[in-house]
Each structure stands twice: as C-alpha cells, then as structure tokens.
Amino acid sequence: MKIGFIGLGNMGAPMAINLAKDHDITGFDTIAQPDGIAMAPNAAAAAKDADVVITMLPNGDILRAVADEIHPAMKPGAIHLDCSTVDVQSARAVATQAETHRLAAIDAPVSGGIGGATNGTLTFMAGGPDAAFAKVKPLFDIMGQKAVHCGAAGNGQAAKICNNMILGVTMIATCEAFVLADKLGLDRRAMFDVVSTSSGYSWTMNAYCPAPGVGPQSPADNNYQPGFAAELMLKDLNLSQMAAEAADADTPMGQAATALYQQFVESEDGKGKDFSAMLLRFESRRRG
Ligand code: NAD
Numbered sequence: 001m002k003i004g005f006i007g008l009g010n011m012g013a014p015m016a017i018n019l020a021k022d023h024d025i026t027g028f029d030t031i032a033q034p035d036g037i038a039m040a041p042n043a044a045a046a047a048k049d050a051d052v053v054i055t056m057l058p059n060g061d062i063l064r065a066v067a068d069e070i071h072p073a074m075k076p077g078a079i080h081l082d083c084s085t086v087d088v089q090s091a092r093a094v095a096t097q098a099e100t101h102r103l104a105a106i107d108a109p110v111s112g113g114i115g116g117a118t119n120g121t122l123t124f125m126a127g128g129p130d131a132a133f134a135k136v137k138p139l140f141d142i143m144g145q146k147a148v149h150c151g152a153a154g155n156g157q158a159a160k161i162c163n164n165m166i167l168g169v170t171m172i173a174t175c176e177a178f179v180l181a182d183k184l185g186l187d188r189r190a191m192f193d194v195v196s197t198s199s200g201y202s203w204t205m206n207a208y209c210p211a212p213g214v215g216p217q218s219p220a221d222n223n224y225q226p227g228f229a230a231e232l233m234l235k236d237l238n239l240s241q242m243a244a245e246a247a248d249a250d251t252p253m254g255q256a257a258t259a260l261y262q263q264f265v266e267s268e269d270g271k272g273k274d275f276s277a278m279l280l281r282f283e284s285r286r287r288g
Contacts, residue, residue: 001139004050006043006066007084008032011110012056014118015083015143019054022142026050044073052136055082059235060090067094076102079132081139083124085109085236088154088161088243095128095153104132105153109160112144113228121145125163127155161243164236167204168257171233172278174204178211179282188214210276219274227274234261 005016005027013034016025020036027037028046040046047053047070057063063086074080080098082091082105091107098105106128116122122144126133133149140147150159177200181191192214196206209215219227226232237258244251264270264281273280 001051002026002049003139004028004040004046004048004053004070005037005056006046006053006070007056007058008034008037009056009058010114011083011117012054013037014114015054015056015122018117018120018142019139023139043069046070047078048073048075050074050078052079052081052139054139055080055084057082057084057086059084060086063094064090067097071097071101071103074101074103078103079136080105081136082107083110085160085239086157087239088157089246091127091157092154104129106132106136107154107156108136108140108147109156110144111160111163113226116144124148125150125156125159127151127153127157127159157239158243161236161240164233165240165251165254165257168233168237168261168275169253170202171204171208171210171275172257172260174202175210175276175279175282178279182283204276208276210279218276220276220279224274224277224280226272227276230261230270230273230275230277231265233275234258234265237261 001023003019003023003025005025008016008027008029009032016027016037019025025037026040026046028040028043043066053070053074055063055066057066063082063084080103095105106126108124108126110122110124112122120143124140124144124147126147126149150156188211195201208218210220212220219225240254241258264278268281270277
C-alpha cells in the first residue's frame with residue numbers, strides 16, 4: 001500500500017518505521033525528521049497519492065487543521081486513519097468531512113505507549129465503516145497486537161477515554177489506599193498480597209503497582225520514569241470530561257480524578273513523572 005504518515009513524533013515515528021518494512025511510506029511532520037522515512041514538503045503532498053493517510057497528532061484542533069489540508073488532496077476512495085487521541089467531536093467532524101470528499105475515515109486511538117509503538121504491540125480501538133476497517137486491518141496487525149472495531153465514527157475515541165477514565169480513577173484509589181494502609185501500620189507487601197487476590201484487585205494494583213518494591217516491575221521501581229506520563233493521563237481525563245459534558249453524562253469520579261491530576265501536574269511537581277507517582281502526592285499530603 002502507499003501510505004502517507006503525518007505526525008512523526010514519539011509515537012508516529014516508530015509506527016511508521018514498522019510499516020515501512022512492508023509498505024511505501026511518505027511522511028510529513030512540522031518538526032520531526034525521523035531516519036528511514038521519505039519525507040514530503042507538506043501534508044497535502046504526503047497525502048495525495050496515498051491509499052491510506054495515517055495521522056498521529058497532538059490534539060483535535062491540529063487534527064482538524066491537518067484534515068482541512070489533506071482531504072481535498074486525497075484520491076477518492078482513500079482512507080484517513082487517525083490514530084491520535086482527540087475529543088470525540090473532532091473525530092466525528094473529521095469523519096463527516098472525509099465523506100464529503102468521497103473518502104472514508106477511521107478513528108483508532110491506541111493504548112500501549114512508546115514501547116508498544118516501537119515493538120508493534122499497540123492495541124487499537126477503532127470507529128468507522130466496516131469496509132474501511134477491513135482495509136486498514138492489515139496495518140493494525142503490523143503496528144499492533146489487537147484491533148477492536150467499536151462501531152461508528154468516534155467510537156474508538158469513546159472507548160479510549162472511557163478506559164482511561166477508569167484507569168485514572170483506579171490509580172488514585174490504589175494510591176490513596178496504600179497511604180491509608182501506611183497510616184494504619186499495614187505493611188505494603190501484605191496489602192498487595194491481600195488486595196491483588198481479593199475484590200479490590202485491579203490492573204493498577206496487580207500489573208502496575210504504584211508502590212516501589214511491591215508487585216511486578218513497574219515505573220515505581222524506576223523512580224517513576226514514564227511509562228505513561230501524568231500529563232498524558234490528564235489530557236485523557238480532560239477529554240473524558242469534555243465528552244461527559246457534551247453527552248450530559250454524570251461522571252463524578254472522573255471529575256474528581258481530573259481535578260486531582262490537574263493539581264498534580266500543574267502545582268505538585270507531577271509533570272514528567274509516571275501517572276502512578278500520584279502515590280507520592282498522597283504520601284506528602286497526609287494532613288492536607
Ligand atoms: P508527539 O508530540 O511526540 O508527536 C506529535 C507530532 O506531531 C510531533 O512530531 C509534531 O511536530 C507533529 N505535528 C504537530 N502539528 C503538526 C502539523 N500541523 N502537521 C504535521 N505534524 C505536526 O506526541 P506523541 O507522544 O507521539 O503522541 C501522539 C498522539 O498519540 C497524541 O494524540 C497522544 O495523546 C497519543 N498517545 C500517546 C501515547 C504516548 O505514550 N506518548 C500513548 C497513547 C496515545
């Protein structure tokens with residue numbers, strides 16, 4: 001396939017490099033110039049002959065601006081595959097616009113981070129038409145280990161933000177429970193042994209434990225180097241709250257998690273740390 005790849009940052013570059021082993025890639029990025037990818041002078045030039053144009057961009061406003069530039073240049077029947085994490089409304093607006101240019105759009109945000117992008121083990125959550133999903137499925141198989149088709153346009157983004165809202169809330173619950181356990185004189189390893197095999201178990205406790213030296217290796221054992229950075233968790237929580245507002249859904253736990261991560265990132269030195277470093281925040285605020 002001829003593929004245009006726009007947005008070759010931390011995630012996009014390794015994804016494009018994996019695809020370049022089997023496909024003809026033309027890239028574009030306003031800043032990045034990764035080795036091993038042929039670059040076009042602008043986004044429209046990267047998109048014009050492509051069967052599939054993949055975008056991996058920072059946010060919905062940039063995605064909309066890039067879509068305005070590339071959709072008129074793309075050939076009819078081509079697919080715009082957006083793998084960025086953006087708001088549901090931008091994903092749906094881009095899909096509607098694609099249709100007016102006789103293109104198909106798939107929104108397919110990922111989980112798995114930079115390691116998953118490099119190793120080709122990402123999980124894709126996709127929204128969009130069946131036929132377009134089937135056409136890009138072989139690309140998902142190269143870049144990832146799993147692709148779930150979640151329904152119509154925007155549903156990939158919906159799945160991603162619902163998942164990450166649960167993740168943010170459970171990480172906070174796990175961290176605050178560890179600090180309560182400390183205060184009550186309960187050993188952290190005993191706490192882990194009980195909770196990880198009891199009804200309080202969760203991915204954040206069992207697979208990504210925020211307490212160092214307890215449970216399997218996690219960013220906590222590496223001085224909270226990300227991993228999944230706190231500011232990226234805040235981005236996804238903010239998207240969940242935008243979606244909740246627009247859909248009139250009541251998400252009080254998501255709202256509380258958003259406020260805590262915002263405080264952590266903006267005024268408690270959380271920026272640049274893994275999102276599990278929320279444990280340090282509770283440790284230092286025992287009387288706060
Ligand atoms: P990044 O900032 O490293 O990469 C984004 C790239 O887009 C940059 O190279 C930037 O120069 C480029 N860009 C910005 N505006 C552009 C434009 N108008 N035209 C062309 N290129 C442009 O970000 P990232 O970490 O690669 O994340 C990309 C997306 O993936 C985000 O939506 C993020 O939320 C999502 N995501 C990231 C991770 C992660 O662990 N980093 C995990 C899951 C999802």
